[in-house]
Amino acid sequence: MNLKALVSVTGKPGLFKLVGQNKSGFILETLDDQKKKSVVNLATNKMATLEDITVYGFEEELKLIDILERMKEKGTAPDPKSDGKTLREFFREVAPGHDEERVYSSDIKKIINWYQIIRELPLFDEETPAQVADENKADDEALTTSTT
DSSP states (O other): OOOTTTTEHHHHHHHEEEEEETTTEEEEEESSSTTEEEOOOTTOOEEEEEEGGGEEEEESOEHHHHHHHHHHHHHOOOOTTTTTHHHHHHHHHTTTTTTTTTSOOHHHHHHHHHHHHHHGGGSSSSSSSSHHHHHHHHHHHHHHHHHH
């Protein structure tokens, strides 16, 4: 799953693709069919890439990308509008070790909603640039080993 350039903006619903920057702020594009562009100024809005978001855990923070990968492996996710108990049970499966006192139902709903959005995108099945680099490195090492 390649989440590079996908961002969440405080106070705005949904997810956005970071497409550029100008002197006023960052240029974002909606992920829906309209591809509506807007400029977000960091002086008035907070923005976070999905790669950098973490969830509170008991021992250590859990990376959102790891949680989304487990959701992808599971194949299905409940409707974000399901009751809190259903959402919490599902989240226990995909985010074991999350701090249930600090991770609210609203956070779980938001993460499941984000999952519903990104699973429809081509980047859902893409590998991250780091995964591609690791595979290339492994291929190079195997080639070097087999030729010596």
